[in-house]
Amino acid sequence: MNPERLSLYLVTDPVLSRSRGVEETCRLALEAGVGAVQLRDKSASTRELVRLAVILRDLCGKHGALFIVNDRIDVAMASGADGVHLGQDDMPVFLARKFLGPGAVIGASARSPEEAESAWREGADYIAANLIFPTDTKTDLGEPLGIEAILELKKASPLPLVAIGGINPSNADSVRRAGADGIAVVSSIMAAEDVPEVVRALLKM
Numbered sequence: 001m002n003p004e005r006l007s008l009y010l011v012t013d014p015v016l017s018r019s020r021g022v023e024e025t026c027r028l029a030l031e032a033g034v035g036a037v038q039l040r041d042k043s044a045s046t047r048e049l050v051r052l053a054v055i056l057r058d059l060c061g062k063h064g065a066l067f068i069v070n071d072r073i074d075v076a077m078a079s080g081a082d083g084v085h086l087g088q089d090d091m092p093v094f095l096a097r098k099f100l101g102p103g104a105v106i107g108a109s110a111r112s113p114e115e116a117e118s119a120w121r122e123g124a125d126y127i128a129a130n131l132i133f134p135t136d137t138k139t140d141l142g143e144p145l146g147i148e149a150i151l152e153l154k155k156a157s158p159l160p161l162v163a164i165g166g167i168n169p170s171n172a173d174s175v176r177r178a179g180a181d182g183i184a185v186v187s188s189i190m191a192a193e194d195v196p197e198v199v200r201a202l203l204k205m
Contacts, residue, residue: 001082001105001125003160005035005066006182008202011164012040012056016190023055029189030063032199038085038184040070053079066105073099083107085128088115093122111145113156120157127159128184132175133166135187147178154179169198172205 010029017025026037037060039053053069057079060067068085069076073096076084083105086096093108100106108119109130116127131144144165154161163175164184172183185202192198 001066003126003181005064006126006160006162008034008199009036009038009162009164009182009184010034010189011038011070011184011186013186013190014041014044016187018191022052022190023059025190025195026056027059028195029199030059030065032196033203034065034189034199035182036060036066036068038068038070039075039081040186046072046075049075050078053081057081068105068107076100076104083125085109086124087130093119093124097123107162110153110157111149113152116153116156116159116161120159124159126181127153127157127161129153129161129163129180131165132163133171135166147174150175150178150180169201169205172202176205 012022014022037056039056053075057067066082068083069081070085071090073084085107086093087109093106096106105125107126107128108124109128110116110119119127129150132147134144150163160181162182162184163180167175167183167185168188175183189195189198
């Protein structure tokens with residue numbers, strides 16, 4: 001995995017994309033320079049997830065971007081995704097690696113140095129510092145970590161670190177200066193009126 005692909009990482013949300021839809025929003029974002037897309041939809045059926053995953057896999061492949069599926073190892077395998085992203089309540093990283101093999105990209109969310117170190121030792125490829133700033137798209141994680149946590153998590157693991165949670169063009173620079181290797185964005189891109197404009201602004205960071 002090329003860590004530079006994680007510089008700007010889009011996480012999908014079918015509600016925020018409104019009538020434009022996830023596929024079209026991702027197409028616009030990829031054309032503007034997003035390096036990774038994570039399919040995240042907690043309400044869709046398995047059949048619908050696989051259908052959309054295949055579409056997004058092809059879009060990402062066309063633009064040389066990573067395609068990751070949130071949580072669902074079965075959907076990742078069925079669609080030929082590059083890998084999965086796992087939370088602390090999902091399948092352990094070491095077990096996911098057994099299913100997906102050595103070539104898959106596995107990301108793991110972490111909110112403490114202990115979780116970051118554990119993900120690294122179990123074989124993850126990158127860490128997501130989850131949640132940096134307050135956001136309506138993450139309501140079950142407790143208090144935001146703040147940018148100070150980025151350095152603590154970086155010290156606990158040599159893996160690339162992506163920061164997520166409330167990141168937008170106004171604060172992305174502070175996140176990068178705090179040590180994040182990349183930023184993961186949901187609402188700033190999915191709900192944007194002008195997706196390419198927001199992507200270009202974030203890439204400048």
